[in-house]
Amino acid sequence: MKTVIEPFRIKMVEPIQFSNRSQREQRLQAAGLNLFRLKAEDVIIDLLTDSGTGAMSAEAWAALMRGDESYAGARSWYRFERAVQEIFGFPQVIPTHQGRAAERLFASVMVRSGLVVPNNTHFDTTRANIEAVGGRAVDLPCADARDLALEVPFKGDMDISALEHLIANVGADRIPVILLTVTNNSGGGQPVSMANIRAVSKLAHIHRIPFYIDACRFAENAYFIQQQEAGYDAMSVREIVQEMFNYADGCLMSAKKDAFANIGGFLCTRDEQLAEEWRRLLILTEGFPTYGGLAGRDLEAIAVGLQEVLDEDYLRYRIRSTQYVADQLHKIGIPTVRPAGGHAVYIDARRFLPHIEPLQYPGQSLAVELYLEAGIRSVEVGTVMFGRDAHTGIESPAKWDLLRLAIPRRVYTRSHMDYVIEAIAQIWQRRESICGLKIVSEPPYLRHFSARFDWIPVSG
Structure with a gap:
C-alpha cells in the first residue's frame, strides 16, 4: 500500500479551544509578541516543540x-x-x-x-x-x-x-x-x-x-x-x-x-x-x-x-508524516529546509520575508504572524535564539533565520497538518505586508524564552 497510516488507534481525545484573530491579537500583545509566554489553552495547534509533548501509549x-x-x-x-x-x-x-x-x-x-x-x-x-x-x-x-x-x-x-x-x-x-x-x-x-x-x-x-x-x-x-x-x-x-x-x-x-x-x-x-x-x-x-x-x-x-520508539512501523509513519507537510509547502513554493528532517519542518524565514533584515528577526515575525493567522504556535531558530554572543553581548545575524514547526509524536492527525499548510499558504500570499520586530526587554541567557518584542512600523 502507498498510503502510510498511523500505527495506532486513538483511545482518548483532548478538546481544542478555538479563537478568532481579535482574541489572538490581544493575547499576543499581552505576551510581548513572544509565543513562549502564551497560555497553552490559547493555542489551537501547538508546534512550539516536540519535547515532552507526545502522546504516551x-x-x-x-x-x-x-x-x-x-x-x-x-x-x-x-x-x-x-x-x-x-x-x-x-x-x-x-x-x-x-x-x-x-x-x-x-x-x-x-x-x-x-x-x-x-x-x-x-x-x-x-x-x-x-x-x-x-x-x-x-x-x-x-x-x-x-x-x-x-x-x-x-x-x-x-x-x-x-x-x-x-x-x-x-x-x-x-x-x-x-x-x-x-x-x-x-x-x-x-x-x-x-x-x-x-x-x-x-x-x-x-x-x-x-x-x-x-x-x-x-x-x-x-x-x-x-x-x-x-x-x-x-x-x-x-x-x-x-x-x-x-x-x-x-x-x-x-x-x-x-x-x-x-x-x-x-x-x-x-x-x-x-x-x-x-x-x-x-x-x-x-x-x-x-x-x-x-x-x-x-x-x-x-x-x-x-x-x-524502535518500532519500525512507527518510525516509517513518523518520518513520512513530517515529509508530507514539508512536501506540500514545497509544492506551494514556500522555502523550506530540504530534504525534510524527522521531527520538524523548517521554513527559511529570510527567503520567506526577504524585506525584513536579520536584526529585525524575520523568523520571530513569521512565528507571530502564523499565530495571528490561525492560532498556530511555532518557534524561531535564528537570530533571536543564536544572534547574541554570550561573552561579549554583541549581536549579529545568525547563520540563518528559520521557523521551526516541531511536530509532537502521535498527537495531531493529517487534517491538523492540512490546517497548518493552509494557514502558511495564506500568509505567503501577503508576505510583503509583514513587519519586522525589535526587542524591548531580554534576559542575559536564552533570551528567546522570555524576551518581549514590539513591531517596527513599515516606513513610507
Whole structure:
C-alpha cells in the first residue's frame, strides 16, 4: 500500500479551544509578541516543540501504575537502567529530570573556562550550559548544510576537515569533549550518517578526546541511516542504534523526545570515575542517583518509550508524516529546509520575508504572524535564539533565520497538518505586508524564552 497510516488507534481525545484573530491579537500583545509566554489553552495547534509533548501509549500509561516511589533503589530505577543499557550499551547510567539537567551536569564536570567544545550544531540549551561555565561552543556543520534547499541526505553531518583544523589550531588538550547531535536540530533536523559518526569517533580517539552523542532523536536518526545509507538496509533500527553508540564514549539525552516521555533525561558513559563525579553533583542538584529528580512512574514510562520508539512501523509513519507537510509547502513554493528532517519542518524565514533584515528577526515575525493567522504556535531558530554572543553581548545575524514547526509524536492527525499548510499558504500570499520586530526587554541567557518584542512600523 502507498498510503502510510498511523500505527495506532486513538483511545482518548483532548478538546481544542478555538479563537478568532481579535482574541489572538490581544493575547499576543499581552505576551510581548513572544509565543513562549502564551497560555497553552490559547493555542489551537501547538508546534512550539516536540519535547515532552507526545502522546504516551496504553502500555506506558499502565507502566505508570507500576511506579515504585522508594527514595533509593526503587524497582522502577532498575527497569529504567536495564532498558538504557540494553539499547545504548553504556554501563554507567545517570538519570536526570530532563535533558538540560543532563547538559548542566555534563558541562559542569567536563568543561571549564577557556575550553572549546565542537559539535555539528549545538542546540540552544547545550550551548548555554557550555557557555555558562566559560567554555566556547563551536559549530562545525558539513558543507552541504550551508545550502538549505539542497536535496542531499545526511546534511546533519559534522565537517571532518573543519574538526581536524580546529584540533590542530586549538590543541587537543583544550578540547575536553567532542559532541555530535543526532538528528541535527538547529541544522534543520537533518540526520547524521553512520560514516560520519565513525569518522568523528576515529578522529576523537586518535587525539584521546572523549566523544559523546546528544541522543535526543536517536531512533529517527537510525531510521534515516537504514533508509538512505548504503549497507544498512538489511539491518534493524535496533542494530543500527547499537552500532551508532558503540563508536561513542557516552551520550546525553532528553527522554522527552524519542522516549515519548513527558519528562526525564539521562547521561551515559563508559568512564566509571566520571560517572561518580556526575552522581556527586546529581545528589546536590537533582536527587539520589537512582531517581535523579524523577518519580518512579516517570522512570517506568521512559523504559517503555525507549522500546516503543524502535518500532519500525512507527518510525516509517513518523518520518513520512513530517515529509508530507514539508512536501506540500514545497509544492506551494514556500522555502523550506530540504530534504525534510524527522521531527520538524523548517521554513527559511529570510527567503520567506526577504524585506525584513536579520536584526529585525524575520523568523520571530513569521512565528507571530502564523499565530495571528490561525492560532498556530511555532518557534524561531535564528537570530533571536543564536544572534547574541554570550561573552561579549554583541549581536549579529545568525547563520540563518528559520521557523521551526516541531511536530509532537502521535498527537495531531493529517487534517491538523492540512490546517497548518493552509494557514502558511495564506500568509505567503501577503508576505510583503509583514513587519519586522525589535526587542524591548531580554534576559542575559536564552533570551528567546522570555524576551518581549514590539513591531517596527513599515516606513513610507
